[in-house]
Amino acid sequence: MLLECCIFGMITFLMTGARCEVTEVFAEAGSEAILPCKYDPTSLVPPAVKWSKANKGTVWRKQRSGLQYWGSSWTVNGTPRVKCPHSLFEKGDYGLQINNVNEEDGGVYSCSVEAGGREVENVVYLRIMTVSIDPPVPIWGKDVSVTCNVTPWPNGASVQWLLNNRPFVPQTRITSYRDTSKSIVREKATVSLKGKWTCVVGFKGKEEHVSATLSVKGIIQPPNDNTKVYAAVGSGVTLPCVFSPGLTPNLPVWKKAGSLFKPAPGHPPLSYSSSSQLPWDKSASLKEVGFKDEGRYTCSGTIQGQILTRTIQLVVAKIESSITSKKKGSMALTCQLSDTSEVTNYEWVHVTYDLNGTQSVESVQKGKILNISQESEANRGEWVCRFSGKEGILGNVTYHVQLMSGVSGQKVTDVSHNTATVVGLSFLLLVLLLILAQMYKNHQRRKRIFQYPALETIVHTISNEREERERSRVKT
Known part of the structure; x- marks a missing residue:
């Protein structure tokens, strides 16, 4: 040329x-x-x-x-x-x-x-500069080639590759400075290869750039292995396993700690229920998490003969309460997680509700352990332990505090109101007892009279004569 x-x-x-x-x-x-x-x-x-x-x-x-x-x-x-x-x-x-x-x-x-x-x-x-990708959208684990072409090729030019604006050194690179004039990268398609590929051509002291975007089909959620999912004891949780739209995996399998859960066609895995109706969403959900459910789970499926897998770690959180011996009625709440490798901070939050149901949230203290008094009404309600990492809040777990029978720290108006209520109820109860006693005495007396008919006739006659005399007096 x-x-x-x-x-x-x-x-x-x-x-x-x-x-x-x-x-x-x-x-x-x-x-x-x-x-x-x-x-x-x-x-x-x-x-x-x-x-x-x-x-x-x-x-x-x-x-x-x-x-x-x-x-x-x-x-x-x-x-x-x-x-x-x-x-x-x-x-x-x-x-x-x-x-x-x-x-x-x-x-x-x-x-x-x-x-x-x-x-x-x-x-x-x-x-003319081009970057071509073959196949255009490779499947995870399959071979992929990224090629840089310059037509006509400048004799003596150099080629460097950038992936997401960072230098990339391929394991295999073929460069020709003649008719074909290509620089080729051949790799196995993985998530790490996704992004913007830039071919930098150096010629006569100048650099020219051309770019193309590489997408990889496979499991897109979660994007990386060993992704941690946090859940509180007693709550529900979804373990994500979403393939690229349009990819329907064959023989989807969930595996946990050596136990194999293989669902029948149209049925969810054992102890799990399907969380989506999309054919490429093979996520699994657990309705009620127990502390024993923590551990590593593996989701896998076969696409075009290639087995794709993703590992997920379920981290379970709970709050344990214990009575301390230092002070009567004092309780210690401890925020526990099955894995604390990503946790950098604990925060205790007090959640209360007024008569209208309005929620009030107050941050109380930092730290894994919270000491409170069970006898104080101010401590009633929900106590939430929030745990955070470098990327922000990871999750939370809630504990409900129940007040003890001997409640202290009440207001004077509350005491007087309760006392008046108790006195009123006691007086009413006393009146009812007196009425019942009188009714019982009358009943016993009548019972004794009915045992002697003659005496009953005399009493009845006397009663009638008394009524006649009373009527005569009224007439006169």
Whole structure:
């Protein structure tokens, strides 16, 4: 290609006697490329401008009369893909703009400007850069190739790779400086290869960049092995295992600490229930966590003959209470986790509710152990232990404090109110007892009288005579 350019430039120079300048231009495939061509006009006569490509003929030209012509291969559906901004002609800028460049556009271009009997020839190398990924979206564990192409390849150029803006040193790299002109990275597709791949081409003291994004299909949630999931004793928890959308794994399996839980088709694993209806979501949920459920779990599934796995650690939290001997009614609450490797801080929060159900949260102290008094009404309600790590809050666990029978620290109004209530109830109870005693005595007396019928007749007669005398008195 270099030889072709030199011959092309020499022929142009000998035929026109023009001054020749050589420029390098790098452009990413699909972008817009600007090929420079500048000439300081010394005449008011409009110049004649011609752009051509080696072995391809005329790209674009403009006559002194103002007529323009385009090469037949530089139009798409009748619309030209190249143009020269006429607004810059007065400044001596005759640069060629090529839209949506591709690898076939790479090569040697010549710009010829003729004005006032003088002619200037500019030669431009247009090099198209691409980064291609094969296959475009690999499956985790399968082979993937990342290739850097420059067309035409600059002889003597160097190649470096960046992954997510950090230097990447591949285990296998094939570089050719001839016809193929490629730099290739071949690896096994893993999560660590995901992200932005940038090919840095060094040439003549300058660096040119071209990038592409690599996505890997597989288990996307959780993104990494040994991900910790925190849950409190008695609560529900979901162990995530989500594959890339569209990937439906065969024979999904959950395994924990040597115990194999293999679900039948359409049925969840033993002790678990499905948390989603999506075919690529194989997460498992535990309705009520016990402290014995802590440990490592493995989710696996087969995709295109490749077994994909992800390891998850369930960390269980609980609060243990104990009575301290230092002070009567004093209780110690201890926040316990099955794994504390990520925990850097403990915080105790007191949660209370008023008569309207409004929640009030108050941070009390830091530390793993909290000492409170069971006999104080101020300590009633919920006590929450929040545990945090470097990335923020990891989880929490709650303990409900029940007051003891002998409650201290009550307000005076409460004591007087309770005393009045007790006295009133006692008086009412006494009256009821007296009424019941009188009713019992009357019943016993009548019972004794009914045992002697003659006596009953006498009593009845006496009673009637008494009533007659009372009526006579009233009449008189």
